[in-house]
Amino acid sequence: MNAKPQVIVVGGGFAGLETAFGLRYLLGDRVQLSLAADREDFLFKPNTIYLPFGGTEAPLHIPLPDPLFRRHISFHQGTVTEVDPDALAVELVDGTRLRGDFLVLATGAAMRPQEVPGLAEHAQTIWTPRQMRSLGRCFQELKDAAQTGRHQRVLFLVPPNNKCAGPLYEIAFMLDTWLRRANLRPLVHLTWTTYEAGYIQAFGPRLHQVVEREFAARGIEGHISAVVKKVFHEEVRYADGAVRPFDLLVTFPPYASAVDYRELPHDERGFLRTHPDTRQVRGHPQIYAPGDAGDFPMKQAFLAFLQADAVAQHLCTVIEPGLLERPRPFEPISMCVMEMLDKATFAQVPLEETGIPAPPVRVAADADGAYRVGTSPLWRLGKKALGIYLPVRFRAGRPFHGGRPWQAMELALKGMSRVLAS
Secondary structure (H helix, E strand, O other), X not given: OOOOOEEEEEOOOHHHHHHHHHHHHHHHHHOEEEEEEOOOEEEOHHHHHHHHHOOOOHHHEEEOHHHHHHOOEEEEEOOEEEEEOOOOEEEEOOOOEEEOOEEEEOOOEEEOHHHOOOXXXXXXXXXXXXXXXXXXHHHHHHHHHHHOOOOEEEEEEEOOOOOOXXXXXXXXXXXXXXXXXXXXXXXXXXXXXXOOOOXXXXXXXXXXXXXXXXXXXXXXXXXXXXXXEEEOOOEEEEOOOXXXXXXXXXXXXXXXXXXXXXXXXXXXXXXXXEOOOOOEEOOEEEEEOOHHHEOOOOOOHHHHHHHHHHHHHHHHXXXXXXXXXXXXXXXXXXXXXXXXOOOEEEEEEEEEEOOOOOOOEEEOOOOHHHOEEEEEOOHHHHHHHHHHHHHHHHHOOOOOOOHHHHHHHHHHHHHHHHHHOO
16 A cells, blocks of 8 residues: 555445545545546435426536545546456546545446336436426426316336335325325326335335325325336336326336446446445455445435445545544445425334345344334425535535534434434
């Protein structure tokens, strides 16, 4: 290792930035940091759910050069075309070669709608801001049709290999509220289908029950264990023989790795195989894969933060042994707020991997009082607070989890969960 170790972080999303800012926060100038990303700004993707309902996109983008410069982190814009695990180097599309003492591969996930025949051609998908704006135009057309008295059918579809359908649930609930406020809900039939054996299956029975109650109260027709077989122009056919018609089909496609890491161990969907506690790539102790690029089965922003924190702390113990008294390993405790426009549901869910394909994760057996779910209009304030807090931290080049601001935010969330969740 050089006198001052060099860490190359690849990826400008939640996991990449949290790792880079976390390392600078923990190690100060004891480490050289470089970050490569395929775009020059960070997108706060969880809040793109508001775009179909008239939300503004600009505040969701955070330009990267300024906060990285402020924290003395070199920035390189470009897509990774090659990884050399032996040399601990990555090459970008413009030929730039970055070599370090450690690599952090946080390049995230991508969507594969083409895995389901007809899905890409006939469905509105949610992933990018562009797709969210397109969905917003479809919702406006839906509204216009309903205002003329024409009944409409909206079908929401979660296909196999989707790794976190939470945003699609949010959009379904938000659409219901949006239509009710326009007095058009009786003219629009909403149907939900998911391949899973329960609603948001990984989050266990409490969240399933919340969704089940909300669907019943809102008149949303819900179906679990509904595995899509093929999508046609105005209908979806399922493996059990069911056929469901639609005027608008909205889906969250299957996930796959955003980068093909041929040189490194990966699963059947391209996600890098890692050690659970440290997120080190198996067989390559100087390479880490936090967030969606790694093989943890649930893909979610809060879990990406926790993985990035574990990476930063583990690297800290390698670079400066003894600096941290007890580095924290990755403990998968998901925390999320599910928006409904009229209220929101908070969930704090300790998770564990099952080692089997279905379901690959479940509520941890020892979750006890840490497993909390609750619904209230006040949780909308919690979601808005997180939507303000994170951009402020990243604009300042600070990690999401770090220092007194996070301690205050965590204290507030825990206080709300004690009162509003059980």
